[in-house]
Amino acid sequence: MAETVDFEGQQPAWCPGCGNFNILKSFKAAMAELGLQPHELVVVSGIGQASKLPHYTMCNTFNGLHGRTLPVATAIRLVNHDMPVIAVAGDGDCYGEGGNHFLHAMRRNVNVKLFVHDNQIYGLTKGQASPTSGRGMVTTAQPAGVLLEPLNPVALAVAMDAAFVARGYAGDRLFLQELMAKAMRFRGFALLDILHPCITFNRLNTYRWYQERVYRISDSHDPSDREAAFRLALEFGDRIPTGVIYRNERPTLEELVPVIAGKDPLVHQPFSRAEAETELKRFY
Amino acid sequence: MEYSVRIGGEAGQGIQTISSILGKVLVRTGFHVFTHQDYMSRIRGGHNFTQIRFADRPIACSRRQVDILIALDQQTVDVHRGDLAPDGLVIHDSETIGRKYDRPEFIDVPARRLAMETAGKRLMENTVAAGAASGMLRLELAPLEKLLSQTFAGKGQEAVDGNIAAARAGYDFVLNNCPRCAFTPATSEPPARRMLIDGNSAVGMGALLSGCRFYAAYPMTPSTGVLNFMAGQSRRHSLVVEQAEDEISAINMAIGASYAGVRSMTGTAGGGFALMVEGLSLAGMTETPVVIFVGQRPAPATGLPTRTEQGDLLYVLNAAHGEFPRVVMAPGSPEQAFYLTGKAFELAEKYQVPAVILSDTYLADAGWTLDGLDAARIEYRDHRLRADALERLERYQRHAFTESGVSPLAEPGASRHLVVTDSDEHDEDGHIIEDAATRIKMVDKRLRKKLPLIRAEMEPPRLYGEERPEIVLAGWGSNYGVLKEAVDELRERHSIAMLHWSEIWPLPATDRYDYLAVLRRARRTICIENNAGSQFARLLRSETGFQFSNRVNRFDGRPFLLEDMLQEVGKIIG
Numbered sequence: 001m002a003e004t005v006d007f008e009g010q011q012p013a014w015c016p017g018c019g020n021f022n023i024l025k026s027f028k029a030a031m032a033e034l035g036l037q038p039h040e041l042v043v044v045s046g047i048g049q050a051s052k053l054p055h056y057t058m059c060n061t062f063n064g065l066h067g068r069t070l071p072v073a074t075a076i077r078l079v080n081h082d083m084p085v086i087a088v089a090g091d092g093d094c095y096g097e098g099g100n101h102f103l104h105a106m107r108r109n110v111n112v113k114l115f116v117h118d119n120q121i122y123g124l125t126k127g128q129a130s131p132t133s134g135r136g137m138v139t140t141a142q143p144a145g146v147l148l149e150p151l152n153p154v155a156l157a158v159a160m161d162a163a164f165v166a167r168g169y170a171g172d173r174l175f176l177q178e179l180m181a182k183a184m185r186f187r188g189f190a191l192l193d194i195l196h197p198c199i200t201f202n203r204l205n206t207y208r209w210y211q212e213r214v215y216r217i218s219d220s221h222d223p224s225d226r227e228a229a230f231r232l233a234l235e236f237g238d239r240i241p242t243g244v245i246y247r248n249e250r251p252t253l254e255e256l257v258p259v260i261a262g263k264d265p266l267v268h269q270p271f272s273r274a275e276a277e278t279e280l281k282r283f284y
Numbered sequence: 285m286e287y288s289v290r291i292g293g294e295a296g297q298g299i300q301t302i303s304s305i306l307g308k309v310l311v312r313t314g315f316h317v318f319t320h321q322d323y324m325s326r327i328r329g330g331h332n333f334t335q336i337r338f339a340d341r342p343i344a345c346s347r348r349q350v351d352i353l354i355a356l357d358q359q360t361v362d363v364h365r366g367d368l369a370p371d372g373l374v375i376h377d378s379e380t381i382g383r384k385y386d387r388p389e390f391i392d393v394p395a396r397r398l399a400m401e402t403a404g405k406r407l408m409e410n411t412v413a414a415g416a417a418s419g420m421l422r423l424e425l426a427p428l429e430k431l432l433s434q435t436f437a438g439k440g441q442e443a444v445d446g447n448i449a450a451a452r453a454g455y456d457f458v459l460n461n462c463p464r465c466a467f468t469p470a471t472s473e474p475p476a477r478r479m480l481i482d483g484n485s486a487v488g489m490g491a492l493l494s495g496c497r498f499y500a501a502y503p504m505t506p507s508t509g510v511l512n513f514m515a516g517q518s519r520r521h522s523l524v525v526e527q528a529e530d531e532i533s534a535i536n537m538a539i540g541a542s543y544a545g546v547r548s549m550t551g552t553a554g555g556g557f558a559l560m561v562e563g564l565s566l567a568g569m570t571e572t573p574v575v576i577f578v579g580q581r582p583a584p585a586t587g588l589p590t591r592t593e594q595g596d597l598l599y600v601l602n603a604a605h606g607e608f609p610r611v612v613m614a615p616g617s618p619e620q621a622f623y624l625t626g627k628a629f630e631l632a633e634k635y636q637v638p639a640v641i642l643s644d645t646y647l648a649d650a651g652w653t654l655d656g657l658d659a660a661r662i663e664y665r666d667h668r669l670r671a672d673a674l675e676r677l678e679r680y681q682r683h684a685f686t687e688s689g690v691s692p693l694a695e696p697g698a699s700r701h702l703v704v705t706d707s708d709e710h711d712e713d714g715h716i717i718e719d720a721a722t723r724i725k726m727v728d729k730r731l732r733k734k735l736p737l738i739r740a741e742m743e744p745p746r747l748y749g750e751e752r753p754e755i756v757l758a759g760w761g762s763n764y765g766v767l768k769e770a771v772d773e774l775r776e777r778h779s780i781a782m783l784h785w786s787e788i789w790p791l792p793a794t795d796r797y798d799y800l801a802v803l804r805r806a807r808r809t810i811c812i813e814n815n816a817g818s819q820f821a822r823l824l825r826s827e828t829g830f831q832f833s834n835r836v837n838r839f840d841g842r843p844f845l846l847e848d849m850l851q852e853v854g855k856i857i858g
Contacts, residue, residue, distance in 0.1 A: 010715060039700050044540070047707070054704075055715050060696035062543050063706040063716075064536065065566050071500075071533040075540030075548075076696075078524050079498060083544075083697045104529040258519055266497055267545040267695060269522045276492045276521055277659045283479040 004032045009057040019170035019196025019207075020049060023117055026173050028057055030180035041084045044073040046098065048090035048124050050117030067097025070105040073112045074253075080265040081111065081254040084184060091118040095131040095151050102153075106162040109189045110253040115180070116153065116191070119198040120205050127201035137204050153193050155233040158226065158246045163188035165229070165246040169214045170196035171207060172242065182244060188252050195240070210240070217243035224248065285470050286339035288347050289417060292364055293356025296328045298410035302354065303334040305414045305431060307480055310338045311653055312427045314475025318765070319482075319651035320346045320843065325505075325589040331359050340470055344617065344652070344765030348847040351467065352420060354413055357381055373464065375416055377409065391420075391462050398453040403446035411447045415454030420465040425455055479654050483647035483762075484509030486618035486657075487577055490625025491549055492517055493662045496575070498541035498548035500526045500534040505589050506579040506648040507551040514549075531556035535563030535576065542572045543705065545668060545695035547629055551577030554596045555586065561603045564638055568608030570705040571636040571683065571691065571730060575628050580644040582841045591841030592645035594761055594814040598823065600640050601789055607727070609735045611639035612789035616764020618652045620786050626662030627787075631741060633667045635734050636693055642788070644814070646843040647762035668693045675699040681712040685725060689733025739790035744797040749781030754807045755857055758832065760785040760820050763812055763844060770849045778857060785820070791827050803830055810834040810856055814843065 007028035014020045031041065038058035045051035047066035054061040064072050069087040077085045094102055094116045105112065121139070122128045128141040131151040138145045157165040164186045168176040176194065183190035195214065197207050221243070223229060229246035255261050263269065289306065291299050303319060310317045315338040324330035335346050351369050355361045355376040368374065368389065377395040378384045384392065393416045395409035402408070411432070418428050429448050436443040458465060481489075488510050491499070499514040501507065515525045524541075528534035534550045541548035552560060557578050567574045578600055582593040600612055611631045615621035621643065628639035669692050674680065677692075680701035684691045691712075696703035704714030709726060711717045745758075749771040755778055759767045767782040774780050783799055785792075794800050803809050811821040811832040816839040821832050836852045838844055844852075 037700075039702055040697060042544075042696055052716070055706075058702065060702050061704040061706070061714065062540065062570070063704075063708065064539070064570070065562060065707050068532065068536045068563070068566075071528065071536035072540035072543070075498065075500065075526070075537035076544040078526065079541045079544035079546050080697060100529050101533055104533070257524060259522055259524055266522060266524055269497075271495045271497065271522065273493060273495075273659065273664060279489060279492060279517065279521075280479070280657055280659065283481045283485065284477060 002032050002035070002037045004028045007031055007038060007057045010055050012056045013052065014049060015200050017199045018049070019119060019198070020053070020117060022170040022173045023176065023194055023196060024053060024056055026177040026180055027053065030177045030184065033177070033181055034184055036084065041086065042076055043086045043088055044069045044076065045088040046090070046093040048093045050088055050090040051093060053088045067093055068101065069094065070098060070101040070112065070114065074105060074108060074110045077110050077112055077254060078257065078260065078266065080267045081260060082265050084113070086113045086115060088115050088117070091116060091120060091132045092122050092130045095153055103160065105189060106157060106160040108253045109163050109250065111188055113183050113190045114192065116193050117196060118153070118193050119196050119202055121198050121202040123198050123201055134204060152233065152236060153191065154245055155230065157191045158230050158233045161248060162191055162246070163248050163250060164190035164244070165233070166190070166192045166244045167242045168192055168194045169210060169242050170194060171210055172214065172216070175216060175242065179243065186247070186249070188249060213238060213240045214242055215239060217241045217245065286337065286343065287351040287421070287467060287469065288335060288337040288349065289352040289354065290333055290335045290350040290364055290367070291354040291356070292331065292333035292360030294329045295324065295326050295332050297356045298407070299332055299334050299356065301410045302414045303336055305411070305428070305435070306417055307336050307651055308431055309418060309423065309428045310336065311478050311480045312431065312475065313423055314471035314473070315339065315469065316342050316478070316653040317480055317651065318343045318346060318653070320646065321649045322842070323590050331363060333360065333364070342653070343769070345769050346843070346845050348845045352417060354417060355381065356413070358383060371466070373420065375413065375420070380409070388464060391458070393454060393457055395454065398457060399450050402449040402453045405446060408446055408450040411450040412454035415451030416458045418451070419455040419458035420462060421467050421469055423469070425452065476655070479656060480651050481618045481654060482509070482649055482651045483615070483618050483621050483643055484649070485513055486621040487625045487641060487643065488513035488517070489657065490622040490662065491575070491629070492521060492523070493659050493664070494626045494629035495547045495664050496549050496629065497522060497546035498524050498538065499550065500528045500537035500541070501551045502528050502531045502534050502556060504553040504556045506581055506645040507553050507556070507577055509648055510551045510577050531559035532563065535560040535574070536566070538574050539563060539567050539570070539572050542574050543570070543696065545670070545698070547573070547633065549575040549577065551579070553579045553581050554583050554599065557596070557600070557603070565604035565606055565608070566707050567638040568604065568606065568610070568730070569707050572705070573632040573636050574638050575625070575632050575641065576638060577641045577643065579648050580642065582839070588841040590645065592762070592814060592843050593839060593841060594644055594819070595839070597642065597760070597788070597819040600642055601823070607731055609635070609637050609731055609738055610789065611637060611738060612642055613639065614642040614761035614786055614788050615647065616761055616784055616786050617647070619654055619657065620764070621647065622657050623661060624786060630663045630665070631738060635690060635738050637734065637738070642761060644762050668695055670695045670698050674701060677701060682714045683710060683726070684712045685729055688737060689729040735790060739793055742787040742790055742792040744792040744794070745783045745785040745799050747781055747783055747799070747802065749775060750779045751781070752805060753781035753802070754779040756781055756783050756803055756806045756809045757853065758783045758803070758809060758811045759813065760788060763814065766844045766846055766849050767812060769846050770853060773846070773850055774853070791823070800828055800830055808833050808857060810836060810853060812836040812844070812849070814838050
């Protein structure tokens, strides 16, 4: 049985006080809680502060390109559906650069867990607006303030009928850990949008700003009720709900692709040259 | 002995049906067949044609001159009449095209009426036409009937009987009504068993036999045939095929699959490859084996979507940010496509680099007759560390420094060892670094150590013709066949040879075969390419300093036909 300490990785290079530290803590604790060993899971990340996470823990890692976590993660799952696959991305990474992949990953319902560190700003490039930045936020690249409506990833996911949609908050660490574990235990694609402050560049969405707004969804909410879920998903202002917003369990892509459905993972299926060779006959 | 049959009409009229039936029948009758297609970017209407050339000896390209023109519409008559051989004939159905021709070379075959009378289905007029062509050529009916039974077996006995009756009607009609049909094809007896295979299927077969287990792509002409082929093989051969949301996703999926432990591939055309370029660089940095099929078509931008060109050579060689080794193969025939796809997989995995198979529309769709393909010649070795061999290691580092620059490639999750890789510059463990010393060592390992090893694996260009030629016709990729036949035609009068490159990058060394000496000795060296900018000539010049004396370029989206090639070369050599 692995313990949290087994998931200790390199020393993080994040700013002291960054919300990412709590996300990392929750991550390690959740993996230990699930009884996973570091070599039993794969983390795919993109580019941004969030995407450094796999280096700061212990796991098989594919730290790829900005926005491209989901295609890589999808293929890994299709090749080895015995292995938990987690995609770690930021808000710019997943909702901006990788927007198209996000839409189609929800359609595919591949059993990948998507943890998006959503701090409503670009950190790595030093403070430009992200797709989730609020209107009016003044940055070096948006001196007149953000003019675009923010993207609501949670509402988008409910609208797309994603299998599992949740929101967490880095300031509520234990609840975040619980949500991570729930997402991991869920059978299907799971979006966990994780709000967290960027203490260096985001002067608007501070710990205090979140603290005043974030609340845990009450137990009376039925995540299988799509209309109720959509109402909750649209709530983003004075009050911001966290918890499991929507759940629609259905067969995963791995359970539907005939070659692997109910069979050994592709990577462990034998390859027969002799059988492949018989296909040459069709050309005679 | 050789004849060419051209079938023209609108998209959707069934040109493909006639040509695939006729092509296969001719092969089974014992002929060598070469087919090629010319179609517009539309689903219905327009003007399309396919051409079937057949002979009693191996052939490798199309001719302009046709002996039998099967015109399914008026436009076919107008466009192609000028290409008719002196004794050539035109099959048409005056009722369908709405015009009667009072000339002896026009054979009016009432295909629609015969289809309705025999099978009750207008659709079978194509089968009537195939039967009529078989009759004109005095082929045996049995192979045609057998093929029709096999082709339509899945659609029930009624479909089989209808098609056979329709074919017979066309066949008999021509025998009774075409006194001028004096074609006398001769074949070996009994006919040799040969295959008819197109470039895209050959790539697919090569991939299948190389142990490709994952194929992701976004459809784009002319690469879609590979996607369709692989999808068709999926269930029988443990192959996961995923249609990606875009080409960016397709290449990232292929890379992800390879990281997870299987051989993987993606395919696209030049435009889609533009979207894959970022991923190509990712494969270079993470040293992830991946095979990329690129079918060239005329560009820039959308260009001429269904036509052919060799305009992406320098682009494929230079695409992607940063410096890393890559392999580029440009097969000249389905046979080469088959073996070079195998080699691309082998080199990609052995050296952990991306490998490109550079084809084009002409090769993708052209059908060649082959005696066979030897699966044993495709090497399949699993270069990855798995299970026990991996578990036994004291320590594992994905990017460990080694003598060859090649680090052990392990399957993640198969042992207690972690497999870590990164698009950032990284250390031996795969973790992010920024220090200069590690950066230098990594570039040395990734690029400078591996590149000469890969170069040593590349085969030099193939010489065909005179061993010490005065004239060299040089080319690469899909011009192989037409160059070869041009040499056959010109050999009697000239000291001539073809030099053909199919393994393009890393440019083969000259130690095993000094092709530069052959070029330098020759009086005339003519580089022939389907592009406007003589890209291969520029490549050879920049890499070796050699400059061709002449260049021939075709960039109208059409392949070189034999007559065109002879004419162009004739202008230079007289």
